[in-house]
Amino acid sequence: GESVGLHLPTLSVQEGDNSIINCAYSNSASDYFIWYKQESGKGPQFIIDIRSNMDKRQGQRVTVLLNKTVKHLSLQIAATQPGDSAVYFCAENHTGGFKTIFGAGTRLFVKA
Amino acid sequence: DAGITQSPRHKVTETGTPVTLRCHQTENHRYMYWYRQDPGHGLRLIHYSYGVKDTDKGEVSDGYSVSRSKTEDFLLTLESATSSQTSVYFCAISEGAGSYEQYFGPGTRLTVT
Numbered sequence: 635g636e637s638v639g640l641h642l643p644t645l646s647v648q649e650g651d652n653s654i655i656n657c658a659y660s661n662s663a664s665d666y667f668i669w670y671k672q673e674s675g676k677g678p679q680f681i682i683d684i685r686s687n688m689d690k691r692q693g694q695r696v697t698v699l700l701n702k703t704v705k706h707l708s709l710q711i712a713a714t715q716p717g718d719s720a721v722y723f724c725a726e727n728h729t730g731g732f733k734t735i736f737g738a739g740t741r742l743f744v745k746a
Numbered sequence: 747d748a749g750i751t752q753s754p755r756h757k758v759t760e761t762g763t764p765v766t767l768r769c770h771q772t773e774n775h776r777y778m779y780w781y782r783q784d785p786g787h788g789l790r791l792i793h794y795s796y797g798v799k800d801t802d803k804g805e806v807s808d809g810y811s812v813s814r815s816k817t818e819d820f821l822l823t824l825e826s827a828t829s830s831q832t833s834v835y836f837c838a839i840s841e842g843a844g845s846y847e848q849y850f851g852p853g854t855r856l857t858v859t
Contacts, residue, residue, distance in 0.1 A: 666845040677750075677836050677850030678789070685845065723788060731844040732777075732796065733804060736789040 646743040653711040655740045657724035660705060664726040664735075669698060669709045672721045672739070681709070681722075711742075719744045749773050750851035752837050758857045765824040767854050769837030771817075777840045778820040779848065780804075780812060782833040789836065795820055796843065827858045 647653045659667070665686035670678035684691045684698045684707075691698050697710040707724050721739040749772030759765050769778065780792040781804075791804030793812040801812050809831060811823045824831055834855050838848040 668847055670850075675853075677838075677853050680847040680849065683847055725789075727844050729844045732794050732802070733791055734848065738786060738788040 643738070644741045644743065646745060647714050648745050649714060649716060651714055653709075653714045653718070653742060655709045655711075655722050655724075655742065657707040657709075657737055658705060659707060659724075659726050661726060661728075661735070662705070663728050665729055666727045667698070667700060667707050668725045668727075668734070669696075669707075670723045670725060670736075671718075672723065674720075678723060714742075714744050716744050716746060718742060750837060750839060750849060752835075752851040752854050754854060755852065756855045758859060759827050760859055761828060762826050765827050765856065767822045767835055767837075767856070769820045769822070769851060771820075771837075771839050773839060773849070774817060775839040775841050775849075776817070777843055777846075778814065779838040779840075780810075780820065780822045781836045781838065782806065782831075783836060783853075784833050792822065792835075824856075827856075829858050832856060832858045 668683045669681045671681050672678045682693045682696050682698050684700050695712045699708045721741050723736050723739045725734050725736045727734040751770045753768045779794045781789040783789050790806045792810050793804055795801045795814040813821045834853050836853050837851040840846045840848045
């Protein structure tokens with residue numbers, strides 16, 4: 635069935651290092667992928683998205699990579715800061731679809 | 747932040763009672779969604795709306811109903827609350843369906859005793 639999963643439930647990095655959070659998806663029809671950040675006690679916040687006609691997209695300190703061959707998505711955070719500590723979700727959908735599928739999340743800890 | 751509010755933010759209720767959660771948006775977005783978030787399950791879609799009076803079921807809709815009488819308001823009702831409906835509920839909005847990001851409200855923590 636359709637699923638979006640994360641390889642690691644937790645990730646701990648040193649402040650200033652780069653972080654990489656990975657995600658696998660199984661629905662070949664998905665053509666839109668999103669990363670969300672959720673801080674404790676808050677709703678998910680959109681970080682960056684990528685469409686299936688792209689392999690890479692960059693934002694401010696974040697980069698999303700999409701490998702359609704192996705159905706893999708990753709979020710790279712450069713120079714990780716304490717404020718980046720949160721749970722990160724990947725999600726997938728397809729053009730015109732109503733049902734975004736979310737992964738279970740990866741908790742990122744940033745050590746000072 | 748997107749103009750989305752949820753009320754109440756916290757609620758404790760007893761098994762068997764009806765409960766209504768409200769989502770209000772000021773962005774005039776057409777699409778609205780209700781999710782529940784539980785440990786180990788991520789976010790799961792309960793119901794969604796694609797316009798006034800236009801709603802449909804998500805993956806975990808049993809025991810829930812929704813109504814949307816105005817663009818800005820989307821109500822989620824638990825017809826007879828059960829302990830399995832203890833969860834954090836999030837409302838979200840989007841401009842379009844599919845290839846559009848969703849903006850989330852702050853959530854409602856519901857406890858059914």
